[in-house]
Amino acid sequence: MFEHLTDQPADKILALMGAYKADPRDDKIDLGVGVYKDAEGRTPIMRAVKAAEARLLERETTKSYTALAGDPAFSDAMIDLVLADTLPRDRIAAIATPGGTGAVRQAFELIGRTTPEATIWVSDPTWPNHLSILKHLDARTRSYRYFDPASRAVDMAGMMADLGEAQPGDVVLLHGCCHNPTGANPTAEQWDEIVATLKARQLVPMIDIAYQGFGDGLDADAAATRLIASSLDEVLIAASCSKNFGIYRERTGILMAIARDVPQARKAQDNLAYLNRQNYSFPPDHGARVVSTILTDPELRADWQAELEEVREGMLKLREQLAAELRQLSNSDRFDFLAEHRGMFSRLGASPEQVARLRDDHGIYMVGDSRMNIAGLNAKTVPVLARAIIAAGI
Missing domain, CATH: 3.90.1150.10 (Aspartate Aminotransferase, domain 1)
Structure with missing residues (x-):
């Protein structure tokens, strides 16, 4: 063969x-x-990572599988880090994934299962692996203008004009902060305009937030994601721990799916767990436990921050x-x-x-x-x- x-x-x-x-x-x-x-x-x-790993080495009693969706403590800790108290926890489904890339892949898989007719709108430019994965999955894609090469800032007029052609149910892939590869981010006022367009055209936002804490601070970098999550009924969020925890090789990420109500969130949770089972069964756990250990311990969290x-x-x-x-x-x-x-x-x-x-x-x-x-x-x-x-x- x-x-x-x-x-x-x-x-x-x-x-x-x-x-x-x-x-x-x-x-x-x-x-x-x-x-x-x-x-x-x-x-x-990072110092807190070293300390958390030492604690796990001393206290861990098994290497058995975790749940299909990963350790619930990791999901809760990451939802708190990214979304804080933006919306009720029972509207959010979540799965641990092999890095932020795994979260992106599972999000694209979920879109393909639920709305295969939807077009996924991707910023021009974007992280190349977004396009590579979408091509591999044979997904329907279009690009929207994002970066103005003259000003090296966000091309807001071009972005709004292009998204004005998106149809209800289409998915718009957004970078939550620290846009890769340009480094150019929308202003707070521009994010308001983006949210208004998403709502008016009934679009589904998918946010890739891989650099929270690298831009203007943990909460400031999550502000746009929290605004979108509080403003729309359905949102997908792929988050990575590789950069802000420095655990690149541990492959630690999470996919969150915000649903319009609790019954739909439960259905989303079941389907996300199903996708994990089909692609890699149980997700990696060591990095996830390091992260949850840090985020749930006040002293370690303060040192990490x-x-x-x-x-x-x-x-x-x-x-x-x-x-x-x-x-x-x-x-x-x-x-x-x-x-x-x-x-x-x-x-x-x-x-x-x-x-x-x-x-x-x-x-x-x-x-x-x-x-x-x-x-x-x-x-x-x-x-x-x-x-x-x-x-x-x-």
Whole structure:
């Protein structure tokens, strides 16, 4: 049967990682991979994670399966983190998933089972794996304008015009905060307009929130998600613990489905558990228990939030430093958007040729669409990047 297989296109980011590793230059800079790194280039284990794991090692008495939907304590803790007291808990169905990607996949699977005729509207641009999974599932998709390459801000007029063509029951995929790959987020007033459009056109929002705590703070980053959840009857939310807890390899995520009433929430819960059973049966549990241990212990939670705030403030300082360096070198404010963006990523607005020039001439690696990982920088490499950007003619 293997003779019928076809070669698959290489993953661009993985290919970029390989090229970076093969580059012999000592002063090379990796801004491509979407993983948080500290000033020493490490992805550290957070203090609270270490403490929670030590506690689990001491107290855990079994490695038997958990429930199909995962540990209920994890679901409750994550619903509280993302939604707080926005709506009654009994309107929310939830399942633990292998990372945020697993939550996204299960959400798309659920849409396919319930409304296969629905079109899923996806921002242009978006995280490439959104489109890859949707293509694999043969889902109906359309894009809506999101990013204005001139201002490097949200193209609100284009977004509203495109969503004005969506039909009742269509699904709109939104980034809850820290948009990947652009770093550009709607303002509070723009979120109000988005919610009004969703309601008026009877659209179903699906929110991918993978960077809560990396932008303006835990509650501020969840504000748009909470607004949408309180305003519409049906909402899907895929959340990841990879970034804000730093547990990438533990594959810890959750899918929440908000229903219009309790009976429908129960039906949604049954169907979500069914999807877990079909795709991977029982979800991973170690990372989920680490997260629930942290979120339900006041001392661990306080330490986690403090360290997460240090991470967030560190990225903001790097953004401000880079914008200031470029303002001085270019004698203009055209790079000030970098200080306004939030999260790990910004789209620089460089052409593929300029991105190649950064790589070939300066050893600076970023994705071909000029998405760069701000967390790949430190105070010493920011001036190096700024000089290279100007030298590349960006």
